[in-house]
Amino acid sequence: MLERDNKSSDFLHIGNKLLNWYGKNARDLPFRQTKDPYKIWICEIVFQQTRISQGLNHYNNFIKRFPDVKTLADAEENEVLLYWKGLGYYSRAINIHKASQQIMNDYHGVFPADYEEILKLKGVGKYTAAAVSSICFGGRMPAVDGNFYRVLSRIFADDFDISSSRAFSYFSQLAGLVMPENVGDFNQAMMDLGSEICKPKNPLCGECPVNDDCLAFSLDKTSDYPVKTKKVKAQDLALKYYFVHRNGQFLIRQRKDDFIWKKLFEFPDTISEDMELFIRNVKTITHKLTHKNLTIEISNVEMDSEAVWDRFIAQNHYLITDFEDSHDKSFPKPLENYIQNALKD
DNA sequence: AACTCGGGGCG
């Protein structure tokens, strides 16, 4: 670890170089044209653990449909989930909707300007509160995210374990050493540098505005940083579904919010004995999530008997949806793909 | 302090 016995040293010039670089090289992104805290908040949530290229369409569609807090607060939760379809981490959509109602009820529809108040919103943690307050309201908190971990650990050749629960406060202090007056632009500069230059692999150090100040670069050890000891291994999970369809309709239900795919729609996981006669084929899908290896077995049940269909629906709490209308519901990615294929047949 | 939560892209 870097011995900061030279605490009196001035690292501010690093932050100022980053600001200067950002002034010429900032990415042209839709949420860079505004300081509307609503839009900045939404973009911060959308891009949590999500690359810009992956979430850009979702962000634009979301803002187009929900342009302000009130529109979002007045919407149905299921429609908010629909606009989150395919993005993952679906509690973000549920929390974003709840938070919009918090703003309506607790702040009279006016987005709170204070860091501590922003932090009270559902789904808003220390990173997002710092980002919104600094970008929109001149707040002075560093928005410490994965980019901060990577950039700062390399500049100082600091081997502090970023998987430690103390990493956030540790790198917040480190950020304080280089942070200039304009914290909002500094936070965004760190994000762009981490994304475009100081990348996880094969960083473009030759183009880096602070390569003169980077200890890891001078030691030719950028690949040693950041240090992350804790690795999470994916666990196996087997799911079983029945795709029960008849006359262009099929059965679905909504998941709970206590496991994966919170409040998304899925197929029945059981059928009655008299239904088993109508199983046409069984398909096994493997699907890889970050923390889970899924094996999904889906039995295709072509329900020829109206009586069996009606009886099963009456005895269970399944919803019916048309093939054509199923795009109005948010399904997990593998089930979405399955429905798309079923439509072709 | 450790665990959990998606999906996509890249080397």
Added chain:
DNA sequence: CGCCCAGAGTT
């Protein structure tokens, strides 16, 4: 195939 991405909530 492992790692990472504009992290936060729960236990």
